[in-house]
Amino acid sequence: MTIDLPIPITRYFAFDAARDLDALATCFTDDATVKDEGQVYEGCEAIIAWKRGAGSKYKYTVEPFAVATEGNRTIVTGHLVGNFPGSPVDLRYGFRFDGDRIADLEIGA
Template identity: 35%
Template structure:
């Protein structure tokens, strides 16, 4: 499956457990929604993914990707230290050029 460079790089940053590189893929005012919580801006996004990564050691394997205009849906298999691993998750993205404007993660 062919993924845009931004998405490939985001997955690589997660799999390298690099929260700084992960957060760098987002616009300065980006938002993330995950597990009933929301995070705004690169600093909060970096802190969120760093805490989640330390706790769960998540690894992502892309399964499907669809994009229409600036709206994209990425389906990934997530493995890590959590009940139910592996799990299929859906990343609903709003893109702004080579950056992510928003990400909503659903199960």
């Protein structure tokens, strides 16, 4: 299923799928924040370290299938499948932008 996503989100999911961390870093502002699994990652270096750890620990794919707007956030729901406990699962990705880059991302069920 194909859905229309804002360009920063399309780039985020494409670079994540390709495991291209250098390109993924360009999706975020320098002081961006990511919240995932009860942890908070602040700044681009911490975010890339988080992705590096998740990418080496688990192999996964994400297929976005729904998008909505809630206040100043764009919420994407994606089907996540991989070799992690509880797979598969549908997760919500809450994005907030600063211009054309991601300033804040919160991932949860």
